[in-house]
Amino acid sequence: MLLINNLSFxxxxxxxxxxxxxxxxNGQITQLRGKNGSGKTTFLKxxxxxxxxxxxxxxxxxxxxxxxxxxxxxxxxxxxxxNTSSRKLSVLDNINFWKGLSSSNLSNDETLLLLxxxxxxxxxxxxxxxxxSGEIKKLELLxxxxxxxxxxxxxxxxxxxxxxxxEILNQTFVDHTNNDGIILFASHYNPAVNDLEILEFS
Amino acid sequence: xxxxxxIFLFFKRESKLFFRNVVDLFSNILFFFLSIFIFVFALGAxxxxxxxxxLGIIWSLLLLSSTLSLRKFxxxxxxxxxxxxxxxxxxxxxxxxxxxxxxxxLFVQMPFLISIPVASLLFNLPTSEVYNLMFTFxxxxxxxxxxxxxxxxxxxxxxxxYSIGGIVVMLFSIPVIIFSVGINEVGSDYKSLINILxxxxxxxxxxxxxxxxxxxxxxxxxx
Numbered sequence: 493m494l495l496i497n498n499l500s501f502x503x504x505x506x507x508x509x510x511x512x513x514x515x516x517x518n519g520q521i522t523q524l525r526g527k528n529g530s531g532k533t534t535f536l537k538x539x540x541x542x543x544x545x546x547x548x549x550x551x552x553x554x555x556x557x558x559x560x561x562x563x564x565x566x567x568x569x570x571x572x573x574x575n576t577s578s579r580k581l582s583v584l585d586n587i588n589f590w591k592g593l594s595s596s597n598l599s600n601d602e603t604l605l606l607l608x609x610x611x612x613x614x615x616x617x618x619x620x621x622x623x624x625s626g627e628i629k630k631l632e633l634l635x636x637x638x639x640x641x642x643x644x645x646x647x648x649x650x651x652x653x654x655x656x657x658x659e660i661l662n663q664t665f666v667d668h669t670n671n672d673g674i675i676l677f678a679s680h681y682n683p684a685v686n687d688l689e690i691l692e693f694s
Numbered sequence: 695x696x697x698x699x700x701i702f703l704f705f706k707r708e709s710k711l712f713f714r715n716v717v718d719l720f721s722n723i724l725f726f727f728l729s730i731f732i733f734v735f736a737l738g739a740x741x742x743x744x745x746x747x748x749l750g751i752i753w754s755l756l757l758l759s760s761t762l763s764l765r766k767f768x769x770x771x772x773x774x775x776x777x778x779x780x781x782x783x784x785x786x787x788x789x790x791x792x793x794x795x796x797x798x799x800l801f802v803q804m805p806f807l808i809s810i811p812v813a814s815l816l817f818n819l820p821t822s823e824v825y826n827l828m829f830t831f832x833x834x835x836x837x838x839x840x841x842x843x844x845x846x847x848x849x850x851x852x853x854x855x856y857s858i859g860g861i862v863v864m865l866f867s868i869p870v871i872i873f874s875v876g877i878n879e880v881g882s883d884y885k886s887l888i889n890i891l892x893x894x895x896x897x898x899x900x901x902x903x904x905x906x907x908x909x910x911x912x913x914x915x916x917x
Binding site for chain 2: 540542543544562565566568570572574575576577578579580581585589590592593594595619
């Protein structure tokens with residue numbers, strides 16, 4: 493269980509958000525909604541300890557995450573709103589790098605099957621820079637399944653995706669919550685997922 | 695074991711990126727040779743003059759060529775967020791910087807080692823000086839890699855002023871030039887200078903991971 497307690501963040505004296513409380517239990521999916529610039533991405537970055545909050549604490553399984561940050565990171569897959577795949581490397585190189593880094597035990601056949609589901613198998617040896625933005629986004633989202641972590645934190649996962657990919661992503665979310673996973677995402681698109689909890693930013 | 699595997703993976707990725715970007719390296723080496731030609735044409739065909747100032751020119755141009763690729767040190771990985779992803783998988787920024795310095799040393803500086811004997815031919819340098827030059831370059835380029843790392847991490851958020859990074863590197867590389875070129879003047883007593891160079895390299899290798907990691911963290915907080 494991820495517990496966020498009384499979180500406030502200031503950027504050069506400007507208040508971004510204040511006194512935010514949130515608890516994410518196993519099998520829970522939460523969407524952050526709000527206008528552009530309302531601090532959704534900042535909130536996700538504060539949770540990931542990439543930005544430090546002014547007040548408040550974050551607890552993972554009863555322990556403050558600052559005590560052992562790598563223990564917390566080891567449970568997380570973070571998909572940023574821009575692409576983190578290296579433009580000059582091929583799709584397969586990127587996938588192998590991520591798989592190795594997160595010591596994933598997904599077999600090669602399973603990876604290929606995954607690529608086929610997302611319609612990316614034909615680009616296996618193509619450099620990422622030649623893919624369309626939707627395909628790059630799908631490659632990013634593959635990390636969710638490759639890394640096999642419990643908490644998924646996503647920033648605008650629905651950008652650039654076509655209808656069938658949105659369908660697959662929603663199904664993936666449902667599967668993950670059924671397996672006791674925790675999902676927190678910020679998006680302007682409102683997906684049709686059951687039991688979706690919503691946190692409004694203003 | 696998993697940790698060593700991650701380090702191995704990092705170098706595998708760096709080597710792949712190196713082979714995809716090998717054109718950059720060729721253009722740097724081309725810059726190095728073309729500037730030597732320009733020097734030779736500008737000074738005229740006085741063999742004795744070229745022989746006496748050749749070493750200094752080669753060293754300064756090596757330094758200038760290595761500042762050319764400064765912005766590539768962290769910028770791509772920083773902007774795309776790969777640095778954060780690698781960090782989240784259990785590698786501290788300090789170790790990341792250290793690995794990056796080693797890969798810069800191997801993949802950017804070491805190819806210049808091959809071009810040094812060719813450049814020395816153009817100045818008709820004696821063999822002993824060429825050996826000294828190559829030896830001091832191996833130590834000196836490690837210092838340059840550390841300096842490049844520090845200067846590149848300082849300028850992660852700087853999108854306007856492109857020359858300031860080079861200025862930082864050149865300022866701190868003055869001792870490297872003094873001791874590297876000085877090695878030919880002192881004759882047989884060159885060991886003391888090599889010790890000083892090695893000492894400098896160890897100091898910079900010791901402090902630059904912490905300095906660069908601090909700058910990277912600062913840049914991430916202000917991105």
